[in-house]
Structures are given as structure tokens and as C-alpha cells.
Amino acid sequence: MAKSPEVEHPRKACGWAARDSSGILSPFKFSRRATGEKDVTFKILYCGICHSDLHMVKNEWGVSTYPLVPGHEIVGVVTEVGSKVHRFTVGDKVGVGCLVGACRSCNDCSNNLENYCPKSILTYGAVYHDGTTTYGGYSDIMVADEHFVIRIPDSLPLDAGAPLLCAGITVYSPLKFYGLDKPGLHVGVVGLGGLGHVAVKFAKAMGAKITVISTSPNKKTEALEHLGADSFLVSTDQGQIQAALGTLDGIIDTVSAVHPLPPLIGLLKSHGKLIMVGAPEKPLELPTSALLLGRKMVGGSCIGGLKETQEMIDFAAKHNITADIEVIPIDYVNTAMERLVKADVRYRFVIDIGNTLKSS
């Protein structure tokens, strides 16, 4: 018989969980494992709210099990390390992103691409090596295998750095893999939300010229003045699209709603790449001749491996890149979720766990 979450593990923990697909979160007592030899335990200070959290609490992907404690943009301060832990000590500022486990032996794991391991274990809503459910960062403490812990440099603020652990790596990884990280390239970013705004910042830091592509004309000033994009295109405006055809080396498409691909493919130069990092729930129409005529491609990308996540955090610290955030107390979380549905946030909510989630 399964043990209740509270007694499953030896160490008490508290957080907020969704109990069903209404997605409403409320206080939840559970437990975490004792610090194993290779584990790092840390007191959580902040946790970003990712759109995936919203999908998961509402079971929109059909894979959720309840109670579900979301949160995979988790940062805090180390309180205990296992005997075989080498990279961290008590007091270090650390973070955990979307993964807490993988097989560590497949081809992808051997190439530091744990995110593509068929046995990768998500930070929440998944089953850990010991058979227990993983609970995420809307909670007071976190225990994770050292391999999956990221060091946060002192110069990077914890609250504004937290979203980089998911949103940041999600856009950083494809910018590098698809060769869009070279100075002088012209990169498009579709959608100006949690992923999009960080994509603009990273791509600018890599030396690219940026065009923000959006359905909302009212985001223009934001894109150009605040985020430093070089130009702005309304994707539903034929004239604007026409004028920019064949100008982009690559596009990072962060939009998860169904949307037309042909205008985006048209914006690409030949040999250009359209990279999907948002996942529409229905297939999109792909006109193949548009790809053939310019040897263009549509690719996907999903977060990044741990080595690359650390590299991304270090790059962000060096270039002063953080997310634009709205810090909220834990008891605002349900309202935050409602606002997130309407994309009413500039650009990521971050829960101030340290100051507002009281341990029982």
C-alpha cells in the first residue's frame, strides 16, 4: 500500500499542490528523502511560475497525477550535502530546473544531453529512481542529485535568475545548437512572453540583430525600447511580412498556440532555421515546397542538458541577463495562474518562497 506523501520520506516538507484538474493550488504537507551521498539539499528562496506549471496543474497534457506540486525554476541556499558531493557546500546559491534524473548511460546522457534521455525524470509529476513521486519547487526545501543542481553565481540575483532555469535554457540551447549564436546574424523571435523576452536578451548578448515578431502591435515599444530589439513585425500584417521576406538567419518561435508557419518560413533566408520551442497542441500546416526552395528547416528544441544549463547561467551572469519578473507571495499563486492564462504578466511570476511560504 502506498505511503501517504507526508510519511513517504523521513524529512518533513511543505508546499502548495493542485489536488485535481481544476488546477487550484493550496497548502500541502509532504516529505522529502534524506540527503543521499550524492544529494544536495537546499532551502528554497524563489520559484518561477512557468507556463508548463499551468498546463500540468490543469492536466492539459493528460499526464498529471495528483496531488501535484509544480515548479521547476527553483533557487535557494544549500543546507546540506551528501558525502560524495564535490561541487557544492553549505551556503552555496543553487538552482534546479526541469530535470532531477536520467539514465546517465545512453548516448544522449553521455553527450551531456540528459534532456533527450528517454528515461529523463522531470522535477515534478514524475516517478523518481526510488519509485516515489517527484514534487517541484512551490515548496520549502528541495533535494536533488548533485548532477542536476546548478550553481548560481553571486552576481546573478536569485529572484530574477530563477526563470532562466527553464525559460533561459529553453532558448539558449537552440540559439547555440542551430548556430544562431554568431555575431552579425539576424534572428527573429516569435512571441514576447516568458520565453520570448529572454530569447531577445540572449540573442542580443550573442551579437545578433533581433526582429520581434508578434500578433500584438502594442508590444512594439516594449520590444524596441525596453528589450533592445532592432525591429518589430506584426505577423498578421502582410505588408510587413512581405517587406522582411528572406531576411532572417533563424527564428525562435516561442508561441504555443496554433499559428501559421508559411509567413515565418518566408521570413527565413535560404538555409534558415525555424526553431519551435513552444508546443502547439495540434499539428501545424507545413508547405513543403517552401522548405525545398530555400533548403530551410523547421526544428524543435527542449530545454537543455545540465552542462549547458550551467553554461547558460554563467553566460547570463556575465552579461547581466535576467528575466523580467513580478515577485508574488505564495498565496497569490492562484490569481497568478489566472493572469498567466491571459498572458497578463511582464514576463514571469516568481514566487517569493523564502519570505511567504511558512514551513509547518
Add this chain to the structure above:
Amino acid sequence: MAKVPPEGEHPVKAFGWAARDQSGHLSPFNFSRRETGDEDVRFKVLYCGICHSDLHSIKNDWGFSFYPLVPGHEIVGEVTEVGSKVNKVKVGDKVGVGCMVGACHSCDSCKNDLENYCPKMILTYNSIYHDGTFNYGGYSDTMVANERYIVHFPENMPLDAGAPLLCAGITVYSPLKYFGLAQPGKHIGVVGLGGLGHVAVKFAKAFGAKVTVISTSPSKKDEALEHLGADFFLVSRDPDQIQAAMNTMDGIIDTVSAVHPVLPLLGLLKSHGTLVMVGAPDKPLELPVSPLILGRKMVAGSGIGGMKETQEMIDFAAKHGITADIEVVSMDYVNTAMERLAKNDVRYRFVIDIGNTLAATKP
């Protein structure tokens, strides 16, 4: 002012077969070609492959055909005259011309030997040349082309079976190289076993890859395994066969031009794998995005190749004894060949014996 008829447009008479309208019916046609310019190569056409694009063009399937239309872009023959500035070939050499006869030569693509991606690239037929005149393809007795678009055929390359490589060959060779699949030990899928597909299998094997042919026709299995040397054969409509081969392929060359499901093909790819479309369905395909994201997979298109790479491909083919499997036909068989091609009733490319059979059709 009356338009100059094709016969009087240029100083040198030419004869071929043309389609007059969207019925696509081909018949004898008198026209003319330009004189051999300083940078031109003129050759007597000996063979011309029939590409499925020829069928699409004569029937105006793509909506931009002009008539009379002389198709043919897998053209081989023997040089009869070269311009004063030509260095690449001399009279008597065996040469070929593929899908292009011109480009701007100054854009980024052209500078990178990728004339095929030049926005001003000029197709071998059904297009307008630099001098404003209409281009006629290789179902004809002679051809003139700028030296840059001439491919030199090595001595040991048979002209008839080599002709289809000028389009089908480069169409599959280019993406095999560009997408990193032309390496020993890679596992490559080839979807569709027709003109493009059978040549893709041959090239992939020559690169040292393991090859799985993916087809809707179980009847092609023996052909794929015994004759073409593929390692495996998968019926794409059989979910069990697809399941068993999930996550096994580094890349897939998809030669199928009918609309077909992409999802099973994405499942066959290993993570970071690429599905390369070289056939162009006339309606959009449905692209499920999650498999791309979860496996960092890509769907790409590729269209023929640049001239430098086309020459490299011919040289590689000659070195490895790769030619197309062909059925040689006489010029007056061409309409029947087109009907059979529409039903994929050919193993795997018709090649018109221009040298021996065209002249006899002159009225």
C-alpha cells in the same frame, strides 16, 4: 508587333518534342537555339532522362507552364563546339546539363556554389534566359549552356544510365552530405522507391550507411533488399513495423511527392535526427510539433544542388559504379512513357534515346 516564332528566335535551328497545352501531349517541334557564346558549350544530345518534374510541367500542375514547352533536365551528350573562353571541356567530351542553366553569380548563394538557391536561378526549361528568350530543355537534338552549368562526364560513366543523376542523383546526394548523413555507420531511411528513392539507396550504401527503405508497397521488399542492397524494409502503414524501428535512424530522405503522414517518420528518427523532404507534395503536410521538440528533431527541405556539388556527385558516382536503373525508350514512345510514369510503372527512370531515335521523328 508579332512575337517571333520559336524557329526564328535564334540563329541555329533545333528540333525536339514539345507539349502544346495542358493535356501534356508531346509532339515534334521545330525551334532554334542561340549561337555558341564565348562562355557557352554546345553539345549534341544523346540521351535525356524523363523526370517526374517533366510530367508536372507539361501538364501545368504547378501553374506556371508556358507553351510550347520542351521539357528535359537530365541531358547528356557530346560536345560539338565551345566558346573562346571555355576551359572546362573541349570538343568530343561527354557532358551533361541538369536543372539549371543560369543564376546571378553575385549573391551569397552563388558565391557559395549554391546556384540552386539563388533567387534569380534560371531553370533549364520553361523559364526566361538572360537574353529574354524562353528556355527549351533536353528532349531535343542539341543543347547550348553556359560553361558553369556543364557537368563533365567521366569516361567510365555510361551516358544513358548516368543521365538521371543530373537531377535525381544530385537531389538526394546533396542533402545526404549537407545533413551529415554521408558517413559510415549512419542509419538512413529512404521513403519511396522510385527515381529518387532508388538512387538515394545506392548513394547511401556507397557512403557506408545502413539503409532502411520505407514504402507503402510490400511488393517492393525484394527489390529493395536483393537488388538495391538496402539493409531493411519497412511498410509505413504497418504500425508494428514502425514501432519496432522507432528511434533508430539518423536521417530520412523522403522522396514521396504525394501527401502522407509525417508523424510515423518523425518517430523513426533518433533524437537530433533530420527528416529531409525532397519530394514536393502539392498540399501542405500536417506537422506535429511535439516530436520535434521532445527529440530535437528537424524537418528540412532540399532542392537539387549547386554545380560544384553536381560535378562532385557525378565523379563520386563514377568512382563507385553508381548509375540509375533505367528503361531506354525511343522518342516516339514518350507519351506512353508519361502515362506509365503517372502510374509509377517504371523501374526506375525512363531515358529517351535521343541520339538514335529523335531524328527519325522529324516530319
